[in-house]
Amino acid sequence: QLQLADSGGGLVQSGGSLRLSCAASSVTLPYYVIAWFRQAPGKEREGVTCINSYDDTTVYADSVKGRFTISRDNAKNTVYLQMNSLKPEDTGVYYCAADLPPPRPNMCLSWEYDYWGQGTQVTVSS
Numbered sequence: 001q002l003q004l005a006d007s008g009g010g011l012v013q014s015g016g017s018l019r020l021s022c023a024a025s026s027v028t029l030p031y032y033v034i035a036w037f038r039q040a041p042g043k044e045r046e047g048v049t050c051i052n053s054y055d056d057t058t059v060y061a062d063s064v065k066g067r068f069t070i071s072r073d074n075a076k077n078t079v080y081l082q083m084n085s086l087k088p089e090d091t092g093v094y095y096c097a098a099d100l101p102p103p104r105p106n107m108c109l110s111w112e113y114d115y116w117g118q119g120t121q122v123t124v125s126s
Contacts, residue, residue, distance in 0.1 A: 022096030
């Protein structure tokens with residue numbers, strides 16, 4: 001069974017950067033679509049970005065476009081989320097998720113994921 005371990009969160013000032021990592025236990029990671037979600041206190045979980053299998057096409061939420069970048073290193077079975085120009089509203093627990101790909105790549109941010117990391121806290125101070 002695929003297991004995910006996300007890490008890299010922390011406390012950063014507004015305008016700063018963090019890089020999150022999502023390490024997978026399975027060697028078949030390239031066959032999975034990977035997404036990052038976040039949940040702020042008192043708010044619903046929201047999709048942040050995702051990267052599709054095979055062609056590595058990406059989708060970003062409007063709130064993070066131009067600031068966040070998702071990438072994968074299949075040799076390391078790891079997906080990264082580079083977060084730049086962080087804002088206080090980016091604060092929350094970030095989770096990576098994985099599943100077999102949706103019918104269309106642009107569905108990956110709204111797809112139902114079966115495999116989840118434990119979450120890593122990101123706090124951006126103003």
